Amino acid sequence: MIDTPAIAPAQLRLSVAPMMDWTDSHCRVFHRLLAPHARLYSEMVHANAVIHGDRARLLALDPVEHPVALQLGGSEPALLAQAARIGAEAGFDEINLNCGCPSDRVQAGRFGACLMREPALVAASVAAMVEACAAADRNVPVTVKCRLGVDDDHDYDRFRAFIDEVAEAGCRMFVVHARNAWLKGLSPKENREVPPLRYDWAYRLKRERPDLQVIVNGGIADADEATAHLAHVDGAMLGRAAYHDPYLLHRLDVAWFGGELRSRADLLRALQPYVEAQLARGVFLKHIVRHLLGLFANERGGRAFRQILSEGAHRPGADWSLVERALAVTGSFQSDPLLPARAATA
Template sequence: MTSPSQPAASPRIDPAALRLSVAPMMDWTDSHCRVFHRLLAPHARLYTEMVHANAVIHGDRERLLGMDASEHPVALQLGGSEPELLAQAARIGADWGYDEINLNCGCPSDRVQAGRFGACLMREPALVADSVAAMVAACTASGRDVPVTVKCRLGVDDDHDYDCFRAFIDIVADAGCGMFVVHARNAWLQGLSPKENREVPPLRYDWAYRLKRERPDLQVVVNGGIADAGEAAAHLNHADGAMLGRAAYHTPYLLHRLDVAWFGGEVKPRAELLRALRPYVEAQLERGVFLKHITRHLLGLFANERGGRAFRQVLSEGAHKPGADWSLVERAIAITESFATAHDSDRQPA
């Protein structure tokens, strides 16, 4: 039995569920996006956009936390730095059915700096530990085995000491966290935009690999700069999983190929996968959702394919118009199919 001075350990996540995941991305990984990604990758772990604990407690929960049943397993990512509020928000997330509650310790934006959360927390490991312990206790009280996890950077600004990074992990792990998503870059809090923070600081995957070697009982997922299937697969030799961000969003068919390669199944054509989204789209349209809010997540499906640019153009130009419905998606698919047919006929012998 856990003593009062010893925080409870968060439940361990099934290792298979960590192999492939899609990063939480602000303004991108909303529920519509996650439903689409689930069709592409039935085994991937999906994450919400970061939601501040205060918003969860006081805001419109249906808008902030609402999800489709098909999304599971799906994690709620929270932002914040007050243990009591994070615990309350974590309990709410558990009650809403989320499969994991993840604490953001990596976002470098001005807004999170002003609120003393996100990447700023890398320099306050004791506060993160208190927050995690409170969140674990709250999720345990919910009656559901909901793991509490942390997504972090390697350090902040000029923090280039691996021992400091490992000390952060150890302190938070002692508070009950057993799984860390490591965005393998530093976060620069001055002089770089959030976009530049995803690209400019050098990647150090070796730190994440070393952490896994030295702390084999921890589950370590690698994130940051993973651009293709080969890079993603290489991480599985050193860590428990690979988390894709922009590559999953801009070239979503990559998710499908990885899911089939790592979990089995048959590779399906892009058009077949997209047509499986039709019932969801039509149900959302009946609820008053505009088509553009869904199709903006589909634009990269035919990336680097013949007709891919025309596919994006049809959806981008038509989805915002009044009355836009599934027929627009079919028109976009038809264009890609016409390009493929023309290409095949060009290759026929005379």
């Protein structure tokens, strides 16, 4: 049995969850600018898509994104091993196996959260992926993102047994979405909100298995919550809070790692060279700015910022000047003390 390489502890403190339709390469470049020390994750990509699909699109990766992980979906060890090796050779710094997604599509394909009930299959998949990555030009770590259980599984010992069996196969780092996945009766959105959170299970796992690296995920809404988790586990992974309020990432990165807190406008203007380079390659502005809409969340002018970008970015010829116009209008809201706050924010 081959153990996967360890990940530097500092790289695990802050991370951004893999989110379908959101954490593409454009999003990750923006998040890297906000949080230089965060670990970033791709959207989930099925192993078959990596092997047979458009790798230039599915595995798109800008050098500034590192450290960045590729999250794979699937349940066939041989295919996952092949996809893991492809991902490692494409430049990703980690290959993560999804054992937590509860959607109907993944249930039909017998992967995602379904795998919580098949620890032997997950262990076999991880062992094959670890071996494949060890044989690649870049021996990168193989990790697992999981739930606490499925449906009515409320037995901590069963959860720990799943972790132990997978760890025995060579996995050393687990991202624990600290709630169950309901495979029947709840939508993916409801599965992120309805099943109760049990952070204490992740904390207990770290106490009982101190040699494992444990990251907690699920329901982390603000900086205070994220910081509190660091007293118990190796890191906090933010999902929708980081996407809808990306400036939160910047504040956490500065608070946890040091550096100067920069303004939202300053950070956004630092993205201009990337945006213009992408436009020159034929990328439409709308594909980039959709990830920027929350930058002024809960700030005066935030609604105007979103409105200008969302309405203008799809128009032919839209370019960086639209972003500057959004910043100028937002700045006018923020500099006018007489403007009612309700008129300026979402």
